[in-house]
Amino acid sequence: MPLRIGYVREHFSSPLLQFAESDEGRTITLVECPSGTGQLISRLTKDEIDVAIALTDPLISGIANGSKAYKLIGSYVTTPLNWAVVTGKNSKYDKISDLEDTTIGISRLGSGSQTMAYVMGFQQGWSPETMRFQVHNDIRGLINSVNDGRTSAFMWEWFTTKPWLDSGEVRFIGSVPTPWPSWLVAAQSSTNPESLTQFLTALSSHVNAFDSVQSRETKNIEFIRSKFGYKEQDIEAWMNTVGYPQDCLVISKDVVMTTLKTLEKAGVVRSPEGGFAVDDFVELKVAKLI
Template structure:
């Protein structure tokens, strides 16, 4: 008698945020068609993904390096880093309301910044901005949690918050339409996007997902793709103009070996986050295995 076939394991649940950086993921998703993984959109960004990793709602997140590292350093233990995604820094726009009184960064000392969630990239980078500007601790921003991108835009237009920080090109269409204004920008001092996986996720399934995504990343990053297909895909999928897409592509570079984590990047981020007051220094220093699942990712220099 023939044994019944083994049921397929449930698809890996991958948290993502609707940004153009995730184009290779969407192309893989179209090919996979839900057989091995399913996308779980997280409009609240990295902060929402961290919550969903902790609650068991997603297995993997493609999220902001700094916020993931800060969460782990501050005691989160529901996930670990399993790979690196974007090799270039992220340009965060400093965004205010269309009629707000703020016109330059120096006016923002001690004001209330809108953030998506506590521990999110929007909060982490506000503290990095304060560090860059040499503000005194008493001048650091206060924070108002607004959740998603639309409430953040509403908060600066109502005057509830002074500014919020969001990825430059995602915000630019709303600047072009006159809904909000840019008054500056701040770049991450580290490569901007990484992979994290729940500590309860199946390591083999996570490794297979990274392996399946890797050729799509390499193809998207290829010069021949950047000259035409990438521009068409991003403009069609995310609503960026061709001009903005071309400008963005000049600034971004993908990693070509996804299941790796750079120890130097982790330690650089921790040093900056400690100076910014986001992370408290640990007596005796940090151990890299607190941050990385070495069953999936190789630790490199």
């Protein structure tokens, strides 16, 4: 039976989409999760998907806050994610500091849009206890909320949001890059380790093909333009910033522990007595921990 792979349909998922279109694609079924990592974690928990390719911080904070439904099995993107801070086209907010004591829009509780809002607040010196959030499910709901005044701003990946900036529907008032590599792979705790290893091995080959110098300069640009409709200059700009792992089975212990340390400072997680143990986060029957 094919593995059910949950993903967000955006430019980062291009190697996965190429995998799905290849002969090996019969071994997987893609399940789109347009609301992002919060929805991916929910579907893992409800046994609606076997694997999630999702943002580092919500995956790690979910386990740190008690979830036993999944563990980390691999890496997907090795570079930070640049989160745009987005407000309405006619709003009164012009810089990040203006957002203190306002209501921030998020896609779901526990999503990357929420955890990164906490990180932004930590960087600004705001107390986590004073931050307020309103759920709007997806980017269309979030855009509507900043333009009708229900929320002051929201955070979303820069290039994914840029078409709405270009159309004049929203404004960017800053950005907050993640202090960690941006995408990891997680799986339900009950999923067969051998199937997961086979999936990640195959994914690695498609990631390496996508990440080659030749592909970056030629077919990647046309693939992303045809799938997502982005402008060529935006695709080239993104390609200059993104990095992928050579082996998707490898997870860095430092990535897990450094992310936890930052999330703890931001008030997203709380360390248990004795501290966090990396084994609680990583499925060692699958991942190669370095």
